[in-house]
Amino acid sequence: MALTFPRRPPGAAPRVSLETVDAAESASRRRGIFLMCCALICFACLDATGKWLVRHVPVWEIVWSRYVGATILMLIFTNPWRITGSLKTQRPLLQCTRALLLFGSTALNFLALRTLQLADTMAIAFALPLVVSLLAGPVLGEWVGPRRLIAICIGFIGVLIVVRPGVGVIQPGMLFSIAGLFCYAFYNMFTRLISATDPATTTNFFSAISGWVILTPFLPFFWVWPDHWGVWLGLAATGFFGGFGHYLLILAHGRAPAAVLAPYVYTQIMWMTALGFIVFGDVPGLYTAIGAAIVVSSGLYLFYRERVIAKKG
Numbered sequence: 117m118a119l120t121f122p123r124r125p126p127g128a129a130p131r132v133s134l135e136t137v138d139a140a141e142s143a144s145r146r147r148g149i150f151l152m153c154c155a156l157i158c159f160a161c162l163d164a165t166g167k168w169l170v171r172h173v174p175v176w177e178i179v180w181s182r183y184v185g186a187t188i189l190m191l192i193f194t195n196p197w198r199i200t201g202s203l204k205t206q207r208p209l210l211q212c213t214r215a216l217l218l219f220g221s222t223a224l225n226f227l228a229l230r231t232l233q234l235a236d237t238m239a240i241a242f243a244l245p246l247v248v249s250l251l252a253g254p255v256l257g258e259w260v261g262p263r264r265l266i267a268i269c270i271g272f273i274g275v276l277i278v279v280r281p282g283v284g285v286i287q288p289g290m291l292f293s294i295a296g297l298f299c300y301a302f303y304n305m306f307t308r309l310i311s312a313t314d315p316a317t318t319t320n321f322f323s324a325i326s327g328w329v330i331l332t333p334f335l336p337f338f339w340v341w342p343d344h345w346g347v348w349l350g351l352a353a354t355g356f357f358g359g360f361g362h363y364l365l366i367l368a369h370g371r372a373p374a375a376v377l378a379p380y381v382y383t384q385i386m387w388m389t390a391l392g393f394i395v396f397g398d399v400p401g402l403y404t405a406i407g408a409a410i411v412v413s414s415g416l417y418l419f420y421r422e423r424v425i426a427k428k429g
Contacts, residue, residue: 148372151364152380158361160387162354163237164395167229169350175226176331176338178354182222183327185355186362190324193363203321206313210306214319215326217303222327224296231289234392235400238385239278239408240293245378245415246271247301255305267417274410277403316366324359378419382412 162182169178205211228237246268253259260268279290310319342348368377385408392398400408 145372145376148368148370148377149380151368151371152377153383155361155364155368156381156384157387158357158364160234160384160391162357162361163225163229163234163388164391165350165353165357166226167234168395169347169354170226170230172344172347173340173342173351174338175223175230176334177340178226178351179219179223179327180331180335181351182354182358183219183324183331185352186324186359187328188355189359189363190320203318205310205318205322207310210310211314211319211322212326214303214306214310215322216330217299217306218323219327219330221296221299221303224292224299228289228292228296231287232293233396233398233400233404234388235385235398235404235408236278236289237293238388239404239411240275240290240297241300242382242385242408242411242415243271243275243297244301244304245418246411247297248304249418251301251305255302261421264418264421267414267421271411271414271418274407274414276407277410278407320362320366323362379416382415385412 166178166182225237225241249260249264250268275294279294307319342351389400392400
């Protein structure tokens with residue numbers, strides 16, 4: 117006997133099969149991954165542009181230009197003025213502290229780039245998941261287990277291989293890069309805290325204007341007029357790459373879970389290494405390559421453990 121199914125009433129919504137839902141979810145994740153990779157290319161170009169600019173203008177001028185461009189792009193893409201109350205924060209002190217941490221991280225990164233290769237700063241920056249996991253216990257109450265703690269320790273060994281303390285004099289750039297790493301780690305944790313009370317529009321607004329508000333009063337004391345159109349273009353590019361990169365990052369997280377996107381952060385080392393060689397002729401040293409490999413492996417293991425624990429929960 118043939119099976120019969122009731123006909124769908126006129127005007128009823130069409131049935132959506134599980135295969136269609138899975139296909140749509142998969143397509144959304146692929147778009148998220150693509151946007152994430154594009155954002156990482158923007159960030160690599162931002163660092164490369166900043167490293168080139170420090171030879172021509174003061175670091176603070178570069179930081180100011182980067183924040184001015186980010187503010188302009190934030191107003192263009194999000195236009196918070198049309199959304200009543202979107203710029204009101206329930207935790208102003210935490211928002212300001214978070215914005216100051218991002219400003220410190222940006223400034224310290226550009227200071228580090230005066231003497232370090234792009235690959236060196238990236239190898240140190242890749243320790244971010246390790247630092248966040250370690251500090252999440254005392255700050256957020258999210259303590260790591262013994263396996264992840266071992267991975268964190270191994271990752272820090274990789275950082276030590278890159279920095280190599282005790283072998284000659286530690287470059288100031290290394291200290292700037294490590295300080296910037298910790299600023300960015302606390303910035304990430306404060307972002308998680310503030311997300312429970314304030315909308316993303318408010319948080320992005322505070323992030324974008326922080327450097328502009330801090331540095332503009334001091335602009336006459338550090339501003340040096342560029343003597344070439346290429347420097348003007350580079351200053352404008354820092355604002356574009358920084359602001360547009362963060363915009364793409366937001367779009368990426370809107371289309372794919374953070375756990376899916378996180379491992380792709382490590383593809384940035386390819387773009388940083390390539391730009392360092394093409395623009396500056398830099399070839400990463402053996403210790404940088406070994407240390408970066410250890411840090412990346414530790415970070416990927418942390419992401420894997422997070423997914424395992426999330427599935428068990």
